[in-house]
Amino acid sequence: MADLVQLVIIGLLAGGIYAAVGVGFSLVWGVLNIVNLAHGALVIVGAYLTWQIFTASGLDPFLTLPIDAVALFAFGYVVQRGVINRIIRAPLLFTFLLTFGLNLIAVNVLLLIFKSDFRSVTTAYSGAGLDLGGIVVPYIRLAALGIALLVAAALALLLNRTRVGLAIQAVGSDRDAAQLVGIDLRHAYAVTYGLGAACAGVAGGLIAMIQAITPTAGEPYTLQAFVVVILGGLGRVSATVVGGLVFGLVEAFAQSIPGSGSVFANAIAFGVMVLVLVTRPQGLLGRLR
Amino acid sequence: MTPQLDLRNVTKRFGGVAAVDGVTFSIAKGEILGVIGPNGAGKTTLLNCISGVYRLDGGDIRWHGVSIAGLAPYRVARLGVGRTFQIVKPFGSMTVRENVAVGALFGSDSERPPLRAAFDRADSVLELVGLRMKADLPVSALTIPDRKRLEVARAVATRPKLLLLDEVMAGLNNVEIDDALEMVRAVHETGVTVVLIEHVMRVIVGVCERVIVLDLGRTLADGQPDVVLRDERVIQAYLGERYARRLRGG
Numbered sequence: 001m002a003d004l005v006q007l008v009i010i011g012l013l014a015g016g017i018y019a020a021v022g023v024g025f026s027l028v029w030g031v032l033n034i035v036n037l038a039h040g041a042l043v044i045v046g047a048y049l050t051w052q053i054f055t056a057s058g059l060d061p062f063l064t065l066p067i068d069a070v071a072l073f074a075f076g077y078v079v080q081r082g083v084i085n086r087i088i089r090a091p092l093l094f095t096f097l098l099t100f101g102l103n104l105i106a107v108n109v110l111l112l113i114f115k116s117d118f119r120s121v122t123t124a125y126s127g128a129g130l131d132l133g134g135i136v137v138p139y140i141r142l143a144a145l146g147i148a149l150l151v152a153a154a155l156a157l158l159l160n161r162t163r164v165g166l167a168i169q170a171v172g173s174d175r176d177a178a179q180l181v182g183i184d185l186r187h188a189y190a191v192t193y194g195l196g197a198a199c200a201g202v203a204g205g206l207i208a209m210i211q212a213i214t215p216t217a218g219e220p221y222t223l224q225a226f227v228v229v230i231l232g233g234l235g236r237v238s239a240t241v242v243g244g245l246v247f248g249l250v251e252a253f254a255q256s257i258p259g260s261g262s263v264f265a266n267a268i269a270f271g272v273m274v275l276v277l278v279t280r281p282q283g284l285l286g287r288l289r
Numbered sequence: 290m291t292p293q294l295d296l297r298n299v300t301k302r303f304g305g306v307a308a309v310d311g312v313t314f315s316i317a318k319g320e321i322l323g324v325i326g327p328n329g330a331g332k333t334t335l336l337n338c339i340s341g342v343y344r345l346d347g348g349d350i351r352w353h354g355v356s357i358a359g360l361a362p363y364r365v366a367r368l369g370v371g372r373t374f375q376i377v378k379p380f381g382s383m384t385v386r387e388n389v390a391v392g393a394l395f396g397s398d399s400e401r402p403p404l405r406a407a408f409d410r411a412d413s414v415l416e417l418v419g420l421r422m423k424a425d426l427p428v429s430a431l432t433i434p435d436r437k438r439l440e441v442a443r444a445v446a447t448r449p450k451l452l453l454l455d456e457v458m459a460g461l462n463n464v465e466i467d468d469a470l471e472m473v474r475a476v477h478e479t480g481v482t483v484v485l486i487e488h489v490m491r492v493i494v495g496v497c498e499r500v501i502v503l504d505l506g507r508t509l510a511d512g513q514p515d516v517v518l519r520d521e522r523v524i525q526a527y528l529g530e531r532y533a534r535r536l537r538g539g
Contacts, residue, residue, distance in 0.1 A: 163394055163404060166383075170391045173380035180340055181447050182366040182395035235382065 006135045007252050013137070015248020016145030018228050019241045020206060023152050024199030025225035026232075026240040031172035031192045032080075032088065037099040039225055040218030041106035042197050046072055046204025047213045048114060054121050054208075061121050061209050062143065068201035076197025081190040088189060103222075110215035118212040126209075144206040149241065151202055155195065156237040168192050172235075227273050233286020242285055247273075291354040293318045293482055294339070294370075294451060300347035301331075301338050308334040310506035311348065316451070321473075321483045323497035323514070325490075327527050330503040332486045333375060336453050340372045341365040366396060371449030373440040375456045375486075379428040385439055386411050386424040389446045396447020411446055417479075418442045418472050434465045441472065451482040458489050470495055490518070490532070502527060 025039045046068040053064045079102065087094045129138040159165040170178040171188045179185050203221075207213065224247065232243020247269060254268035276284060292315035301309040309331040316322055324332050337343045339350060341362040350358050357365055366372070380388050389411035393402060402410065415421045418438045423431065431439060437457050444452055454473070458466050466489060473496055477483050487493055493500055493514055500517045502509040504526045510517045517523055524533040 161404070166387065166391050166394060169382055170380045173382050174378045176342070177374065177378035177380065177443075178391075179362040180342075180366050180372045181392045181443060182363050182397070183391075184361075184363050 002134055003256075007256055008249065009135060009137055011249035011252030012245055013141040013145050013248070014252060015245035016141075016148040017203065017206060017210070017244075018224055018247050019244025020144075020148035020151055020199065020203035021221050022225045022228035022232070022240045022244045023155055023237055024196035024203070025222075026229045026234060026237070027155070027168075027199070028193055028196035029229060030235045031168055032084075032189055033092075034084065034088075034095045034099065034193075035092070035226070036193075036196065037096060037222055038102040038106060039099075039196070039200055040220070040222035041103045041110075042072060042076070042200035042218075043204040043207065043221045044110065044213060044215060044218035045075075045106060046201030047208035047217070048110060048119070048204075048215075049201065050205035050208040051119050051121055051213065054123075061123060061205065062147075065147065065202050065205045068205040069198040072201030073194040073198040075194075077190045077194035079197075080193035081186065084193065085186050085189055103219075107215050107218070114215060116214055116216070118214055119208075120212040121208045123209075140209050144210060147202070147206060148244075151199055152237050152241045155199065158195075159237065164188075164191055168195075227270065229283075231273050231276055231283060233283025235286060239283060239285035243283065246284065290317075292316060293320075293353060295351040295354070296339075296348070297351070298348035299335070299338055299345060299350060301334055301343050302346045307346075307506050309338060312503070312506070312508055313348075314501060314508065314511055316482060316484065318450070318482055319480065321477050321496055321498055322485065323493040323500040324484060324486045324503060325488070325493060325500060325527065326503035326509070329505075330527075331506040332503055333455055334506075335503070336372065336455055336484075336486065339365070339453060340370055363395075366447060369397065369448065369450035371396070371444035371447050371452045371481075373437075373444050373452075373454050373457055375459065377436045377440045379431075379436060379439055379443075381428055383428065384424070385420060385426050385428060385431065386415065388428060388439060389414055389442045392443040392446030393448075396449070400448070411442075414442045414446045417445065417475055419468070434461055434469070437461070437469065438472065441476070445476055445481070449481055451484065452476065453484045453486075455486045456488065457485075458487060458492050466492065490528075494518070 021043055025036060028034055028036045049068050049071060050061050050064040053059055053067060054061045084098060087098060125139055129136040130142065159169060167183050167188050170183060171185060175185060228243040228247050229240055231247055232239035250272045251265050251269045254265040295315040297313050299309055299312045300307060312335060326332055338345055341360050345358050349356050352368055380391060386408065390407045393407040393410040412424065415424050418441055420435060420438050420442060423435065441457055458469050461469060470492060473483060485497060497514055499512065500514045501511045502517060502523050509526055510520045510523050524530065
């Protein structure tokens with residue numbers, strides 16, 4: 001029983017990170033119709049930013065998260081406005097190529113600056129955890145889950161309760177109609193990508209506190225974001241959060257299977273995704289369009 | 290007096306075909322103008338030229354004397370040119386009220402209403418078009434006539450000075466057309482200039498003070514409905530003998 005509870009906790013904690021990585025990816029995909037292959041790279045840029053600030057100034061890594069968000073928002077806005085906007089109406093393959101190229105550039109610039117050494121953020125409280133009668137919950141991971149949920153809630157609020165959020169939703173629903181009621185499409189696209197990048201940056205900051213990072217550590221996160229969004233269903237923040245948590249749980253249980261469970265954890269997690277797609281193509285919480 | 294909208298030699302080509310070919314006319318403030326013509330005459334293309342969706346291949350479009358040719362669509366919209374689509378384009382992820390509120394939020398350049406005020410305006414526009422009771426429904430729950438009303442409501446919410454309506458009556462039955470006519474009149478009475486693309490002659494005769502007939506991208510006739518609809522060229526190109534006979538007979 002205790003093992004089961006421990007597994008659920010591990011799964012949810014990991015799922016929180018997946019959700020944080022997924023929400024920005026989902027926003028960009030849903031509104032801009034771009035499967036952003038540079039998303040994992042943005043995550044790692046956020047991770048290095050946290051590491052750099054922490055190493056240079058000793059600022060508490062949690063306090064670097066707002067800086068990650070603002071910096072990545074600005075970066076994302078400029079990239080969309082200056083580069084991606086030029087091919088936004090082109091077929092999917094072009095945006096694939098472009099974001100893949102951006103991914104390569106970002107990873108190689110990081111390699112140039114930081115080399116391929118493993119880096120990690122180690123604070124005084126890094127090893128500490130909450131002991132619940134034999135079950136240990138690391139404080140950092142617990143906080144990371146909380147922050148992931150907070151980021152998702154803030155994004156949902158922004159999309160549904162603010163002027164810019166309604167513009168983003170309108171653009172996501174129908175570009176032509178949106179511009180003919182007076183919405184500046186290029187600005188709305190850039191804000192959307194900026195928000196996606198900001199979420200990625202915060203997720204990266206959290207990841208830097210949890211695992212050792214290298215410039216290439218972002219690639220699995222692109223793939224996982226993809227799975228999480230498909231699992232939950234495109235188009236709603238809450239769906240992505242559920243997708244992230246479910247993916248974390250499935251992975252945790254797969255890893256616990258005696259024998260070769262840990263080897264096949266990824267395969268099992270993807271298998272579950274395929275199963276969901278077969279039975280519920282719109283995802284667990286998605287709406288058919 | 291400077292006309293509100295002034296088209297001079299407006300031309301738009303697709304490949305070698307001129308969809309709109311040297312169209313010239315102007316609209317005075319407060320007018321209600323019908324645009325008719327056979328399928329492929331260039332009516333919707335003309336609206337797309339005015340609202341900035343297409344770049345002109347020739348000619349000029351002036352808004353209160355200032356050229357708006359080449360402006361991005363959102364800038365034209367913010368100047369006060371509202372627009373509906375022949376095939377309705379609602380924001381599918383939102384409720385009826387939210388759809389209209391987006392129009393109120395972004396339409397006019399002079400006014401940037403706060404969220405609350407935009408939703409209040411949405412409610413009053415929904416009242417005007419007769420959708421007040423359905424404000425909280427998702428768009429998917431609306432019938433076709435109601436979707437057309439929503440299309441008009443969203444455009445009206447942008448506070449247009451000129452409203453371009455692209456076949457808002459197509460596919461409606463007679464009772465629904467009467468309701469829609471009532472709606473267009475109500476909008477017009479708020480001081481909005483209206484341009485109406487329509488195939489339903491009853492609508493043109495019912496509300497328009499002036500009609501322009503397009504054929505093959507050119508202006509075939511321009512004048513009062515009762516004169517234009519008796520024009521021999523218009524009958525040949527568009528209305529057909531049967532309609533003409535009915536008109537003469539009745």
